[in-house]
Amino acid sequence: MSVADEQLVREALSGSQSAYRELVHRFERPVFNLVARMIRDRGLAEDLSQDAFVKAFNRLDTFRAEQGKFSNWLFKIAHNTAIDHLRRGELETVPLDRPEAEGPDFHAMLPDDSAASPYEAAVRGDLATALGVAVDRLRPEYREVVVLRHQEGLAYEEIVEITKLPLGTVKTYLHRARKELAGHLTEAGWGPAEDRVYTGATETRALHLA
Amino acid sequence: MDSDRLNRWLTAEAADDDAGAEAAFVALFASVPRLAPGGGFTERVLWAARPAPAPATANGGLLAALGWKAAILAALVLGGFSVALLPLARWLPVEAPSFGAILKGGARVLTWTAEWLDAGIATWRLLARIGGALGVAASTPEIVSALLASALVSGLALYSLNHLLAIERRTWR
Numbered sequence A: 001m002s003v004a005d006e007q008l009v010r011e012a013l014s015g016s017q018s019a020y021r022e023l024v025h026r027f028e029r030p031v032f033n034l035v036a037r038m039i040r041d042r043g044l045a046e047d048l049s050q051d052a053f054v055k056a057f058n059r060l061d062t063f064r065a066e067q068g069k070f071s072n073w074l075f076k077i078a079h080n081t082a083i084d085h086l087r088r089g090e091l092e093t094v095p096l097d098r099p100e101a102e103g104p105d106f107h108a109m110l111p112d113d114s115a116a117s118p119y120e121a122a123v124r125g126d127l128a129t130a131l132g133v134a135v136d137r138l139r140p141e142y143r144e145v146v147v148l149r150h151q152e153g154l155a156y157e158e159i160v161e162i163t164k165l166p167l168g169t170v171k172t173y174l175h176r177a178r179k180e181l182a183g184h185l186t187e188a189g190w191g192p193a194e195d196r197v198y199t200g201a202t203e204t205r206a207l208h209l210a
Numbered sequence B: 001m002d003s004d005r006l007n008r009w010l011t012a013e014a015a016d017d018d019a020g021a022e023a024a025f026v027a028l029f030a031s032v033p034r035l036a037p038g039g040g041f042t043e044r045v046l047w048a049a050r051p052a053p054a055p056a057t058a059n060g061g062l063l064a065a066l067g068w069k070a071a072i073l074a075a076l077v078l079g080g081f082s083v084a085l086l087p088l089a090r091w092l093p094v095e096a097p098s099f100g101a102i103l104k105g106g107a108r109v110l111t112w113t114a115e116w117l118d119a120g121i122a123t124w125r126l127l128a129r130i131g132g133a134l135g136v137a138a139s140t141p142e143i144v145s146a147l148l149a150s151a152l153v154s155g156l157a158l159y160s161l162n163h164l165l166a167i168e169r170r171t172w173r
Helices: A007-011 A019-040 A042-058 A070-087 A119-135 A140-151 A156-163 A167-190 B001-014 B019-029 B041-048 B058-091 B099-138 B139-172
Strands: none
Touching: A007 A019, A007 A042, A007 A070, A019 A042, A019 A070, A019 A140, A019 B041, A042 A070, A042 B041, A070 A140, A070 A156, A119 A140, A119 A167, A119 B019, A140 A156, A140 A167, A140 B019, A167 B001, B001 B019, B019 B058, B099 B139
């Protein structure tokens, strides 16, 4: 059974290096994913994620378990770090109309063990990549709430706590983000089809049979 | 299968079926992987978050100064105490060396020092003899000419090398 985050925080505060290591190991991917989706620059996202962890560790004694989960506290610090960077005017430089230019590295795929066949695995991987690209075409504030809601599985109230946005705005952003994602995927050839023939990542993906 | 979920989601969006679209989208979005940082990220974070060494404060300096003063004071007190106790040494079981023994030891040290100095002087004498022979040899016109010629060749070689190095530096700039 894994040790609770709050227990790790207590151990870290008492000087345990292994507790710090475990906290980074546990949250490096969620934090990096959030920041990278907001910033859309891998190198910069690593630097900002590192800053977020350092800030969190430097004020670890201010974390109060009774006020919320450690992950949310950490997400809030990561959110503020990324927002500060965006507000400083160091805005993203990747053109929004050419998301494919980022290349496959940014959308590195996880091994897909659940696919029933190589064909299905290929379709699933390609669709996941297309969804990732479509997410990157969203506005930064939409990207953030989508990641927090649909990848981290946070409740609306938790997203409100992290982003300091009103509840209605969070819901609106999520709704609009979903609509925009549908539009982007349809544009990219993933539109609703009665019969879909997979022909590869770079070719037309949907064939509307009469 | 994901393509079915995609179809359900996009069809629901097109039909303005919000609840259906949300449900299909949530299931579909689970397949989007989280982006991962590069290797060694944990080590970099732990290195960046390591506690900075505490700077030497004015308080620390004062303590250090007080420590030195205390050590000197303690040494003086102990020294005075030892001097005061010196008369008691005659009751100690250890026998003190006699005056004759001290004199004998001193004479032995003097003899050893004189021998050492004599060996050193002999060495210097040998070096002076070699230097003298070299001086006599160098004072002959042939050797002086040879020395001057070799100094000239060395100087010219140094100048040429320096010139070549300057050209090299300009080429690579």
